[in-house]
């Protein structure tokens with residue numbers, strides 16, 4: 652896919668990987684719609700980016716748990732940037748104490764993003780096709796024993812990607828579906844887990860879960876995103892570790 656001039660929606664685009672994805676897509680000539688619940692940070696980010704990206708970046712308030720608001724973000728993007736070709740379903744929450752919300756953001760939010768992508772990009776609905784990238788994690792294939800619900804959502808993201816990425820759906824809609832599954836960042840590995848685990852008893856398990864994990868840099872993951880957009884086959888999920896080529900995950904041995 653030639654990225655120049657393509658329009659990308661990035662959910663959870665204001666911080667971390669999402670922000671790095673927005674900046675990298677802009678560097679490759681895309682137009683970017685930064686979609687996030689954090690409107691103050693989103694407005695500030697777009698104000699700063701528009702100094703270099705001029706009319707190619709907008710912010711849309713978007714809570715991925717709220718279908719009508721998510722739909723409005725698609726409509727605003729199409730009317731202001733001229734279409735939508737790429738959807739990065741990146742927004743996520745890691746907090747097993749808020750497990751119902753965690754499932755609603757990490758899994759249902761991605762399903763909403765996919766269904767909206769089909770509605771606005773699907774060839775069977777009058778659209779031009781496109782690509783959806785779903786945010787998994789290393790825990791899409793390897794269990795984090797300290798975070799069972801989070802792990803379940805990330806496994807589900809890979810399964811959803813595998814099914815919707817199948818040629819049955821791609822032939823119908825013209826929409827490819829891929830998952831990017833990065834290793835944790837340094838900030839993530841250093842964070843205090845206590846308020847995010849369902850039980851204080853799981854803290855030791857958290858440290859065991861992240862032991863031997865090498866942090867990865869957001870900028871490296873963002874460069875990998877560009878390679879995946881250009882080359883990855885639909886239905887595939889990719890583990891991204893620092894300085895290494897992405898590895899295709901084997902989900903259903």
Ligand SMILES: NC(=O)c1ccc[n+]([C@@H]2O[C@H](COP(=O)([O-])OP(=O)(O)OC[C@H]3O[C@@H](n4cnc5c(N)ncnc54)[C@H](O)[C@@H]3O)[C@@H](O)[C@H]2O)c1
Nearest residue numbers: 663665666667668688714715742743786788834835836839
């Ligand atoms: N940080 C890591 O170490 C790591 C590792 C593996 C995978 N990931 C995955 O990468 C993605 C980004 O993670 P991150 O660490 O950069 O996240 P982050 O916490 O830095 O940013 C998440 C963004 O999502 C937004 N957000 C939260 N709830 C939302 C909602 N309901 N609707 C819209 N936006 C919402 C937040 O405001 C924030 O801007 C996630 O899917 C995450 O699971 C992250």
Ligand SMILES: CCCCC[C@H](O)/C=C/[C@H]1C=CC(=O)[C@@H]1CCCCCCC(=O)O
Nearest residue numbers: 743744745788789790834835839842844847
């Ligand atoms: C319990 C410790 C608290 C960590 C705080 C932190 O910075 C959180 C980052 C995340 C926000 C949403 C996620 O999905 C992000 C986290 C995804 C990280 C996944 C790591 C494990 C994996 O690679 O599967």
